[in-house]
Amino acid sequence: MNGYGNSVFLRTAWEVSGGVSPVNTVAPAITGTAQEGQIVTCSTGTWTGTPTITFAYQWKRNGSNIGSATNSTYALVTADVSQSITCQVTATNGVGSASATSNTITPIAAVDPDAQAFITAAAITNPTQKAAINTLVVDLKGYNVWSKMKAIYPFVTDKIVEADIKSQMKFNLKDPRDLDVAYRLFWNGGGSWSANGYTPNGINGWANTYLVSQGTLGLNSTSFGVYSRTNTNTLAPAIGNVTGGVTGECSLWLNFGNAAYLRVNSSILSNIANFDSRGLFIANRVNSTQVQLQIRGTQTTFANVSQNLYTQPFQLGGVNPNNFDNKQLAFGFIGDGLTSQNMTDLNTAVIAFQTTLSRQV
Amino acid sequence: MKLTQLKAEEKLTYVGLLTEVQKNELVGQLYAPDSYFNPIQDINDNWIISVEEIEQCVNPDYFWVKDLDLIPYEPKPTPPPFE
Numbered sequence: 344m345n346g347y348g349n350s351v352f353l354r355t356a357w358e359v360s361g362g363v364s365p366v367n368t369v370a371p372a373i374t375g376t377a378q379e380g381q382i383v384t385c386s387t388g389t390w391t392g393t394p395t396i397t398f399a400y401q402w403k404r405n406g407s408n409i410g411s412a413t414n415s416t417y418a419l420v421t422a423d424v425s426q427s428i429t430c431q432v433t434a435t436n437g438v439g440s441a442s443a444t445s446n447t448i449t450p451i452a453a454v455d456p457d458a459q460a461f462i463t464a465a466a467i468t469n470p471t472q473k474a475a476i477n478t479l480v481v482d483l484k485g486y487n488v489w490s491k492m493k494a495i496y497p498f499v500t501d502k503i504v505e506a507d508i509k510s511q512m513k514f515n516l517k518d519p520r521d522l523d524v525a526y527r528l529f530w531n532g533g534g535s536w537s538a539n540g541y542t543p544n545g546i547n548g549w550a551n552t553y554l555v556s557q558g559t560l561g562l563n564s565t566s567f568g569v570y571s572r573t574n575t576n577t578l579a580p581a582i583g584n585v586t587g588g589v590t591g592e593c594s595l596w597l598n599f600g601n602a603a604y605l606r607v608n609s610s611i612l613s614n615i616a617n618f619d620s621r622g623l624f625i626a627n628r629v630n631s632t633q634v635q636l637q638i639r640g641t642q643t644t645f646a647n648v649s650q651n652l653y654t655q656p657f658q659l660g661g662v663n664p665n666n667f668d669n670k671q672l673a674f675g676f677i678g679d680g681l682t683s684q685n686m687t688d689l690n691t692a693v694i695a696f697q698t699t700l701s702r703q704v
Numbered sequence: 705m706k707l708t709q710l711k712a713e714e715k716l717t718y719v720g721l722l723t724e725v726q727k728n729e730l731v732g733q734l735y736a737p738d739s740y741f742n743p744i745q746d747i748n749d750n751w752i753i754s755v756e757e758i759e760q761c762v763n764p765d766y767f768w769v770k771d772l773d774l775i776p777y778e779p780k781p782t783p784p785p786f787e
């Protein structure tokens with residue numbers, strides 16, 4: 344007999360004879376955002392059985408126990424990204440115990456704050472595109488290229504209607520909250536906008552960055568470039584300070600009679616003959632006497648003479664002044680102070696970005 | 705030719721013909737959000753805009769462009785890239 348007048352022996356006998364082991368009727372469920380850094384919660388599910396059931400939790404990664412992850416909540420870590428995460432709930436009462444496993448979640452990587460700002464501003468909801476933007480930002484930061492970028496135009500959209508696509512594609516990845524309106528694209532003339540990028544019509548279309556190199560970029564360190572998806576033979580610059588004619592001091596001409604022409608605050612024309620204009624092209628002033636052109640990761644050095652930077656804004660699909668580029672642009676950037684290694688790394692990051700979006704060439 | 709008569713494959717070979725007054729009215733004006741008219745001159749110094757600008761114009765102040773006469777586009781000769 345215990346102090347309450349009950350028989351310990353009899354009570355145990357009742358449990359054995361009248362109790363029921365736990366039986367799961369509704370599986371446990373994981374709730375919360377499946378993303379690195381987020382806390383997710385596992386419910387017990389629904390169980391039957393008497394007497395009263397107590398619960399224990401074990402979180403698992405690809406079926407193996409995660410050490411010390413035995414609470415109903417769990418903070419997702421980097422090792423969980425793209426893995427199968429489940430929670431096993433074990434129910435126990437005086438009669439017995441049983442286990443049930445939750446649904447599976449597959450966490451995505453944490454979103455970089457700069458990537459998230461762009462995704463929010465451009466209202467991008469497509470998971471693949473969000474991941475591509477995030478990876479691009481993470482890669483550029485990892486390569487120490489991000490801080491050298493003044494403007495990045497990724498030309499990403501998840502819209503269908505062309506007018507909506509234009510509104511998404513105007514955002515600058517470096518300044519998506521539009522803190523400096525000079526960095527946002529404005530469209531001039533005609534063109535077409537799709538998931539594959541922006542294509543000026545070749546008649547009168549171009550995109551204006553309103554970013555003036557003089558006062559913004561270094562005299563001997565200006566860099567800019569585009570990723571073109573087409574090999575159109577054109578007679579106008581793909582990017583440059585070219586408003587008003589041919590006097591622009593910073594411009595990159597792709598496939599002008601099978602040549603790439605560039606000048607980065609220089610007075611001497613540089614060119615390479617016979618090439619395919621698809622892929623990432625970078626024009627980069629590396630010092631007081633040299634400009635580098637990078638074509639799909641291959642660099643060439645040209646000697647040039649320094650001049651002042653230009654006072655007109657950068658344009659994509661530029662005008663000269665009566666000829667217009669019609670290449671399909673899937674990436675554009677304006678930077679300052681890139682090294683040769685930065686150019687190579689930028690090419691790698693952009694190719695990965697385009698591959699994720701299935702628009703690599 | 706008018707816009708309603710244009711075939712899809714002719715969009716990049718025809719352009720809208722403007723008078724000098726009409727050109728001045730369109731310069732610096734939005735035909736859609738974030739999108740500006742860009743009148744240029746063809747080989748004969750006609751002022752023109754593209755069919756895309758006409759089709760995509762949602763600014764009621766300039767709906768009159770949808771009634772412009774369309775002419776074949778003849779670009780100006782290409783100047784050398786740098787001089």
